[in-house]
Every structure is written in structure tokens, then in C-alpha cells.
Amino acid sequence: MSISSNLYTGTSGLSAHGDAIGVVGDNIANVSTVGFKSSRAGFSDILGGVSANGKRVGAGVSLGQVQSRFGQGALQQTGAPLDMALRGDGFFVVNGANSGVDGQYYTRDGRFSMDNEGFVVSPNGLRLQGYTIAPDGTQSTAIGDLELGAGQNPPLPTSSVDMVMNLDATSVPPAAFDPADPVATSNYATSVTVFDSLGAEHRVDMYYRTSGGGAWEWHAMVDGAEVNGGTPGTPVEAATGTLQFNADGALDVETPGAASIDFTGATAGQSLAFDFGDAITTDAGTGLAGSTQFSGSSTVSRLSQDGYGFGDLVDISISEDGTMEGLFNNGQRRPIARVALAKFTSNDGLSRAGGALFTETPDSGQALIDGAAVGGRGSVSAGALESSNVDLATELVQMIAYQRAFSANVKTVTTADEMLAEVSSLKR
Numbered sequence: 379m380s381i382s383s384n385l386y387t388g389t390s391g392l393s394a395h396g397d398a399i400g401v402v403g404d405n406i407a408n409v410s411t412v413g414f415k416s417s418r419a420g421f422s423d424i425l426g427g428v429s430a431n432g433k434r435v436g437a438g439v440s441l442g443q444v445q446s447r448f449g450q451g452a453l454q455q456t457g458a459p460l461d462m463a464l465r466g467d468g469f470f471v472v473n474g475a476n477s478g479v480d481g482q483y484y485t486r487d488g489r490f491s492m493d494n495e496g497f498v499v500s501p502n503g504l505r506l507q508g509y510t511i512a513p514d515g516t517q518s519t520a521i522g523d524l525e526l527g528a529g530q531n532p533p534l535p536t537s538s539v540d541m542v543m544n545l546d547a548t549s550v551p552p553a554a555f556d557p558a559d560p561v562a563t564s565n566y567a568t569s570v571t572v573f574d575s576l577g578a579e580h581r582v583d584m585y586y587r588t589s590g591g592g593a594w595e596w597h598a599m600v601d602g603a604e605v606n607g608g609t610p611g612t613p614v615e616a617a618t619g620t621l622q623f624n625a626d627g628a629l630d631v632e633t634p635g636a637a638s639i640d641f642t643g644a645t646a647g648q649s650l651a652f653d654f655g656d657a658i659t660t661d662a663g664t665g666l667a668g669s670t671q672f673s674g675s676s677t678v679s680r681l682s683q684d685g686y687g688f689g690d691l692v693d694i695s696i697s698e699d700g701t702m703e704g705l706f707n708n709g710q711r712r713p714i715a716r717v718a719l720a721k722f723t724s725n726d727g728l729s730r731a732g733g734a735l736f737t738e739t740p741d742s743g744q745a746l747i748d749g750a751a752v753g754g755r756g757s758v759s760a761g762a763l764e765s766s767n768v769d770l771a772t773e774l775v776q777m778i779a780y781q782r783a784f785s786a787n788v789k790t791v792t793t794a795d796e797m798l799a800e801v802s803s804l805k806r
Contacts, residue, residue: 390438391787413486462488466756474504533577536685573685574644628665700750
């Protein structure tokens with residue numbers, strides 16, 4: 379090996395270790411970058427000529443592969459509803475323009491928010507990808523932009539009313555029930571609010587009349603203004619039925635209380651079913667888990683119906699499998715979307731695209747996209763962010779090592795220079 383080649387050997391060491399210091403510097407600079415994955419410099423030796431004994435001689439070093447390290451970063455709780463951190467393998471999928479290039483990108487940065495169009499976006503404006511979930515619970519099969527700003531919950535017309543009450547066993551039968559004067563011809567009254575197909579509320583008044591011997595009749599009345607063909611102010615009977623209690627006060631028989639109501643402006647023929655408990659004969663029940671007839675005041679202990687009105691989205695919660703559940707101002711909750719995650723055969727093959735983004739390459743393999751917490755993909759921690767996985771102490775120690783190596787290669791260059799100077803002085 380010639381003396382002049384030693385200069386190039388030292389120069390290669392300077393270049394390689396200078397670049398390695400740059401890798402460490404990049405890690406240190408991004409110690410506070412959310413979702414950042416640190417890199418590691420790899421060195422490769424360079425072969426030169428052949429020595430006198432036929433062995434290959436080294437000619438320095440080059441910086442080989444700069445490898446990203448995808449170890450888990452620490453999680454920081456933020457409380458922001460759309461902040462998400464991943465625990466385990468996988469990447470959020472985002473779509474849009476990055477540095478002027480449209481495409482699909484992958485990131486561990488979970489700082490998401492809602493833009494002015496209602497889409498969930500990353501800090502650099504790329505739209506988060508996921509699966510939409512219809513009101514009936516059906517999940518889409520293809521991913522797309524997640525839009526939450528227009529989140530709505532359509533109304534559900536009431537189809538059943540469940541009531542649990544105690545009717546006073548000492549009640550005295552009044553006059554025959556008169557729809558025109560229901561209060562005077564009944565022993566007890568209560569009401570329930572139901573919803574039509576448009577989400578409009580309607581009050582249904584329930585009147586109960588005893589005929590003695592544990593037998594009761596009930597009547598469901600609505601104002602005539604609420605139904606097609608009715609007269610405002612005149613009650614219309616929507617449904618009627620009977621309840622029979624045994625000598626122990628248990629509900630024995632209840633007649634089906636099905637009704638078909640034509641609420642004004644809504645879908646005609648809305649079916650309403652009234653249920654009063656676990657009747658012994660009718661339902662093969664105990665007769666005591668629902669409505670009863672004991673001595674004491676008549677009172678309702680539980681009343682429920684299965685309908686609700688129209689609702690707008692007011693809040694979101696995110697589960698570990700990435701399911702976004704919406705809370706609506708009509709009091710309803712339901713799944714509205716599920717975040718998609720991508721995994722790769724080789725994370726090391728991904729290419730950095732800036733802005734905490736990665737792109738797939740032939741070395742990484744194609745993105746395998748599915749929901750979170752399935753197929754080896756990590757789970758989602760809502761209201762949290764994943765910190766950079768840079769270990770600052772390790773990086774500073776590594777920088778010192780590279781700096782020492784850089785200084786040693788400077789010695790190689792200066793020594794080679796001195797040797798050349800000695801050779802040049804032979805002529806004098």
C-alpha cells in the first residue's frame with residue numbers, strides 16, 4: 379500500500395465518522411419529536427489492493443446502512459380525545475400530500491385533530507384512514523378518510539314500551555272507562571314519551587282501571603293532534619289490554635298490547651308493543667319480577683322504551699382496538715369508525731419521508747392493513763402520545779466515541795502527510 383493511499387484511508391474514516399455523528403445528531407435533535415424512531419449508523423470496510431502474500435488489504439471505511447430502530451417509545455398521557463399512541467407493532471395510515479407528493483404514508487405520530495371539513499387529520503394535514511361503521515353496526519370493508527364532523531345518529535322509532543309498577547290491590551272499581559273522561563274513569567295514570575320515524579316526541583298517557591278480583595284494564599291514549607285524522611284536544615286510544623293478578627299479587631296473565639299508530643307526518647302504521655313484566659301464564663315467569671298488585675299506593679318503578687330522536691355527535695371515545703364510539707346529544711352511544719393500522723414484513727425496509735412519516739419500499743414489503751389489535755398489530759391508547767424512542771444518554775456516549783474515532787482518523791491523515799513530506803525531502 380502506498381503512502382498516498384493512506385491519505386484516502388484516513389479521509390474515508392473522517393467522512394464515515396462525520397456522517398455517523400450526523401446520524402447521532404439527528405437522533406438528539408428529535409429527542410422530543412412525537413413518534414420519532416431513532417437511527418443507527420452501520421460501518422462497512424473497503425477493500426483495496428493485494429499484499430505481497432496475496433491477501434486483500436483494507437482501504438478504509440464507508441458508512442453503510444443507516445438503520446431505523448422501531449423500539450417502543452414511552453407513552454405520555456395528554457387527555458386530548460383524538461390523541462392516540464400505539465403499543466406494539468404497526469403504523470397509522472394517513473393519506474394526502476407531503477412535501478408536494480400525494481400518496482399514502484405511515485406514521486407513529488398520533489397527534490390527530492379535526493379539520494374545518496370534519497376529517498381527522500395529522501399535524502401535517504394528512505387524513506387518517508380507517509373503516510366507517512354504519513348505524514346498524516356494519517363495518518366497511520375498505521379503508522377511507524375518517525370524517526367525524528358530520529357525525530349524526532338518525533332517529534329510531536319506538537317499537538316497544540316496558541313498564542314495571544305496583545297497582546294498589548285495595549283500589550275500588552270506578553265507572554266504565556270513558557276515553558272522553560279518562561281521569562275520572564280510571565284508578566291510576568302515568569305517561570311515557572315515544573318517538574316516531576322522524577324522531578319527533580309524542581306523549582302517550584297510560585290509564586289503569588280495576589274491575590275487581592285482581593283484574594285490571596289499561597288504555598294508552600294520545601292527543602288527537604298527534605295522529606292522522608285526529609282532533610286536537612280529543613284523546614285517541616292507541617292501544618288497550620288487560621292484566622290479571624293472582625291472590626299473591628303476582629302477574630298471571632297479560633294480553634298483548636300491540637298498537638299500530640299513524641303519527642302525523644311520520645311513517646304510517648308504526649308498531650308499538652306494551653309489556654308489563656314476566657307473567658306466570660303468558661311468559662312462563664315468576665309473576666313477581668315485573669308488575670305486581672300489592673296493597674299500597676300505585677306507583678311506577680321502571681319505565682323504558684327503545685326509541686330515540688335525532689342526535690348530533692358531541693364527544694368521542696376510542697377503545698384499544700381502535701373503535702371510535704360516538705356520544706350524541708340524544709343520549710345515544712354507538713361505534714362510528716375504526717382506525718386502520720398497517721404492518722410490514724420488514725419495518726427496517728421503510729423509507730423516511732420527513733414529518734415523522736414513512737413510505738413503503740420493495741424492501742419493506744406491501745402494507746398489510748387491518749384494524750388495531752388483530753394479526754400482530756398493536757393496540758391503541760387513547761388520550762396519549764408515544765414519545766421518541768431516543769435514549770439521550772446512549773446517544774451522547776455514542777457521539778463521544780464517534781468524535782474520538784474522527785480525531786484518530788485525523789491523526790492518520792496528518793501522519794501520512796508527514797511521511798509524504800519526508801519523502802519529498804529526499805531530493806534535497
